[in-house]
Amino acid sequence: MADIKNILLVGVGGQGTILASKILSAALVDSGYDVKMSEVHGMAQRGGSVTTQIRYGKKVYSPIIGRGEADVMVCFEKMEAIRWIEFVKPDAKVVINDFEIPSAPILVGSAEYPQGIIEELSSKAEVSVFEAAKIAKELGNPKAMNIVLLGALVKALGLEAMDWDRYISENVKKGFEELNIRAFRAGMDAI
Amino acid sequence: MKQLMTGNEAAARGAYEAGVLFAAAYPGTPSTEILENLGTLYKKDVYSEWAPNEKVAVESAIGAAIAGGRALACMKHVGVNVAADPLMTFGYTGTTAGFVIVSADDPGMHSSQNEQDNRYYAKFAKIPMLEPSDSKEALEYMKAAYELSEKWSTPVFFRMTTRVCHSKSIVEFGERKEAKPFKYEKNIARYVATPAYAKVMRVKVEERMKKMEEFSNTTDLNKPEYNGSRIGVISSGVAYQYAREVFGEEASYLKLGFTHPMPMNLIKEFASKVDKLYIVEELEPYMEDQIRAAGIDCIGKAVIPNIGELDTDRVRKAVFGEENDTIKTEKKAVDRPPTLCAGCPHRGFFYSLSKRKGIMVTGDIGCYTLGNAEPLYAIDTTICMGASISTGHGAAKVFEKTEPGKKVVSVIGDSTFLHTGVSSLMSAAYNGGNSVAVILDNRITGMTGHQQNPGTGYTLMGEPAPQVDIPALCVAMGIRAENIFIVNPNNLEENDAALDKALAAEGPSVIITKWPCILKKPSDHDKKQFDLSKKTCKVNADKCRNCKMCLKTGCPALFAKDGKVVIDQGSCTGCNVCGQVCPFDAIEKAGE
Numbered sequence: 086m087a088d089i090k091n092i093l094l095v096g097v098g099g100q101g102t103i104l105a106s107k108i109l110s111a112a113l114v115d116s117g118y119d120v121k122m123s124e125v126h127g128m129a130q131r132g133g134s135v136t137t138q139i140r141y142g143k144k145v146y147s148p149i150i151g152r153g154e155a156d157v158m159v160c161f162e163k164m165e166a167i168r169w170i171e172f173v174k175p176d177a178k179v180v181i182n183d184f185e186i187p188s189a190p191i192l193v194g195s196a197e198y199p200q201g202i203i204e205e206l207s208s209k210a211e212v213s214v215f216e217a218a219k220i221a222k223e224l225g226n227p228k229a230m231n232i233v234l235l236g237a238l239v240k241a242l243g244l245e246a247m248d249w250d251r252y253i254s255e256n257v258k259k260g261f262e263e264l265n266i267r268a269f270r271a272g273m274d275a276i
Numbered sequence: 277m278k279q280l281m282t283g284n285e286a287a288a289r290g291a292y293e294a295g296v297l298f299a300a301a302y303p304g305t306p307s308t309e310i311l312e313n314l315g316t317l318y319k320k321d322v323y324s325e326w327a328p329n330e331k332v333a334v335e336s337a338i339g340a341a342i343a344g345g346r347a348l349a350c351m352k353h354v355g356v357n358v359a360a361d362p363l364m365t366f367g368y369t370g371t372t373a374g375f376v377i378v379s380a381d382d383p384g385m386h387s388s389q390n391e392q393d394n395r396y397y398a399k400f401a402k403i404p405m406l407e408p409s410d411s412k413e414a415l416e417y418m419k420a421a422y423e424l425s426e427k428w429s430t431p432v433f434f435r436m437t438t439r440v441c442h443s444k445s446i447v448e449f450g451e452r453k454e455a456k457p458f459k460y461e462k463n464i465a466r467y468v469a470t471p472a473y474a475k476v477m478r479v480k481v482e483e484r485m486k487k488m489e490e491f492s493n494t495t496d497l498n499k500p501e502y503n504g505s506r507i508g509v510i511s512s513g514v515a516y517q518y519a520r521e522v523f524g525e526e527a528s529y530l531k532l533g534f535t536h537p538m539p540m541n542l543i544k545e546f547a548s549k550v551d552k553l554y555i556v557e558e559l560e561p562y563m564e565d566q567i568r569a570a571g572i573d574c575i576g577k578a579v580i581p582n583i584g585e586l587d588t589d590r591v592r593k594a595v596f597g598e599e600n601d602t603i604k605t606e607k608k609a610v611d612r613p614p615t616l617c618a619g620c621p622h623r624g625f626f627y628s629l630s631k632r633k634g635i636m637v638t639g640d641i642g643c644y645t646l647g648n649a650e651p652l653y654a655i656d657t658t659i660c661m662g663a664s665i666s667t668g669h670g671a672a673k674v675f676e677k678t679e680p681g682k683k684v685v686s687v688i689g690d691s692t693f694l695h696t697g698v699s700s701l702m703s704a705a706y707n708g709g710n711s712v713a714v715i716l717d718n719r720i721t722g723m724t725g726h727q728q729n730p731g732t733g734y735t736l737m738g739e740p741a742p743q744v745d746i747p748a749l750c751v752a753m754g755i756r757a758e759n760i761f762i763v764n765p766n767n768l769e770e771n772d773a774a775l776d777k778a779l780a781a782e783g784p785s786v787i788i789t790k791w792p793c794i795l796k797k798p799s800d801h802d803k804k805q806f807d808l809s810k811k812t813c814k815v816n817a818d819k820c821r822n823c824k825m826c827l828k829t830g831c832p833a834l835f836a837k838d839g840k841v842v843i844d845q846g847s848c849t850g851c852n853v854c855g856q857v858c859p860f861d862a863i864e865k866a867g868e
């Protein structure tokens with residue numbers, strides 16, 4: 086299965102991982118790859134941890150990624166990087182959004198948000214860290230954070246040459262095309 | 277046309293292309309989107325509706341199919357338990373026009389209370405079963421299912437699982453082909469399942485089984501792929517995809533898409549051509565047991581777990597004892613359990629309920645089940661949909677004898693009440709019950725993603741509809757009007773007063789909490805009835821004494837920052853439950 090690439094997007098319900106993966110997979114299908122994509126719905130909406138998994142190549146069987154299989158992991162939230170790290174290959178690229186969403190046990194004070202995540206993971210994997218939320222805010226819309234992260238992901242995959250302006254325009258809300266294209270470029274430049 | 281679709285989208289497309297005229301379902305993850313797709317994208321051609329429960333969905337679809345139109349009923353695995361009664365006998369009478377029931381199983385219990393393997397239902401009901409393994413097959417098999425249903429006049433069991441329902445893969449789709457409706461003809465001997473007629477039908481069921489097994493051995497829904505002869509793998513559904521990847525190009529495969537009745541001759545032939553035979557199936561040894569019973573030696577559940585869902589890791593480790601290299605860390609991510617949303621109207625009521633000590637709270641299934649979790653801990657039991665009021669009634673009857681004075685409160689959502697809670701409350705009223713039923717009416721079916729129900733005023737296809745008058749319904753069932761209390765759950769005083777009165781009442785009582793789900797797009801009815809203007813709350817740092825009482829509401833908009841509580845203005849909706857809990861009046865409506 087060496088010709089298959091595995092991408093893992095991890096985050097928290099409501100962060101927009103789904104739109105980002107929709108744009109990416111539309112581009113991959115259009116480029117002639119076999120593509121499978123998985124996400125678990127349901128309880129996730131209520132603040133749970135969410136993942137979207139995309140696999141592409143000549144012929145893809147399993148719709149989900151096993152441990153030690155992801156080539157690239159993009160973490161929309163920092164703590165999720167530790168939750169999912171064992172799903173990446175030892176030589177994978179890991180993109181981390183420096184953004185914290187404390188979970189319920191942390192909010193009520195019965196647990197603490199883990200410290201030193203970036204240092205720990207940087208010592209073990211090829212990690213790029215940046216503040217996608219800040220970049221999106223500077224561009225004028227914090228909600229475009231997911232597209233900033235998509236830009237970084239595309240760079241990590243080496244797929245810059247595709248017609249991203251078109252795929253983004255076709256998939257985002259009318260009137261927000263330009264903002265999202267700028268967000269995407271800023272993400273590519275950030276790593 | 278080629279498109280990336282989920283299995284649910286593809287199954288809906290398949291039903292549309294097959295010329296289905298009538299579709300009904302009760303929502304349930306992972307099946308919900310099938311009807312949502314039919315009721316929006318294809319509503320010009322397919323009439324679709326939400327039934328109040330799965331039994332009603334199946335019965336309505338049975339009526340449609342007997343009347344001559346192709347019909348579909350969809351549900352999650354546990355929904356088939358609710359619908360099992362009509363399904364079992366419909367297997368006897370058989371159908372006129374094509375009838376398909378979708379069972380969406382949830383191995384791994386991503387969003388379910390159990391992981392029962394519903395393939396046994398097909399065997400139990402003696403009806404054919406199809407199992408797609410990806411979206412492309414979901415569309416193709418759905419169309420095939422209607423052909424087979426009409427060929428043998430039988431309902432068809434269409435079994436999907438979470439990963440098939442919710443994964444996207446490439447689908448090629450076509451056009452709708454109108455199926456010519458059958459002309460309805462009265463046929464008492466065929467459709468009236470009295471003992472006399474059913475005895476005749478029973479014999480026909482066995483004849484049909486023989487024909488279906490012959491078909492199973494020859495159809496290309498069951499496909500061998502011969503490669504090497506050392507290892508052979510028999511698999512079905514998404515488990516095939518995992519097996520195909522793990523065993524690779526060397527092994528031979530028998531991929532089964534038509535799994536009831538099993539193609540035993542084909543399996544014997546396949547087994548004779550390989551040295552070692554593996555059966556890779558998720559959950560129970562449904563196929564393995566039948567293969568062994570035919571005297572064929574194989575390796576299945578001896579190595580492959582029957583608990584939880586499979587994936588390539590689990591299959592690889594089970595069969596070859598190998599694991600991929602990966603990155604490990606000692607650091608632990610804190611759990612991220614689902615919580616009631618900021619502004620969820622269930623929170624206020626559960627906060628009030630959590631203050632009552634010494635009562636038993638029987639729960640039900642919906643977002644409000646989260647009332648069991650830290651820090652509210654306000655639910656003692658959850659079994660299945662509709663069970664809260666009946667289990668509460670039984671418990672109260674025992675307490676009358678064992679612990680007189682001990683009270684039982686049952687909590688149930690609006691959709692769940694209308695699903696099967698009504699008959700439970702009827703029993704409590706009829707049988708001199710003494711418990712408190714709380715109907716948490718958030719004006720929508722919340723947990724499964726906002727489906728309309730008979731209480732909301734709209735249908736699946738967006739038409740206005742009558743709304744069930746819940747208080748009047750309770751009175752009609754024998755609950756005394758003075759024992760019914762309607763509250764705004766965001767108002768803790770109202771909750772407390774209603775709980776005092778309901779717990780002191782003679783006979784069964786009902787509290788109805790009425791406020792729309794905070795994530796719901798308000799309907800015209802909602803806008804008229806509720807003040808839904810945007811608000812937020814803020815902590816007044818001068819008054820805050822840092823007691824952290826507000827955190828006991830478990831609201832995700834509140835968090836402690838450098839030892840002080842802060843309210844996140846982005847997620848706060850101004851429900852002010854925390855403000856009512858604060859002993860120092862330190863939480864204020866923003867802008868006041």
Ligand SMILES: Cc1ncc(C[n+]2csc(CCOP(=O)(O)OP(=O)(O)O)c2C)c(N)n1
Pocket residue numbers: 302303304305330352354355358389641642643644661688689690691692693718720721722723724793
């Ligand atoms: C027999 C059965 N059918 C469907 C489901 C899926 N299901 C779980 S919760 C739920 C809806 C609950 O809605 P409601 O009672 O209104 O409560 P809310 O989530 O809005 O609080 C459904 C349909 C199930 N668990 N069991």
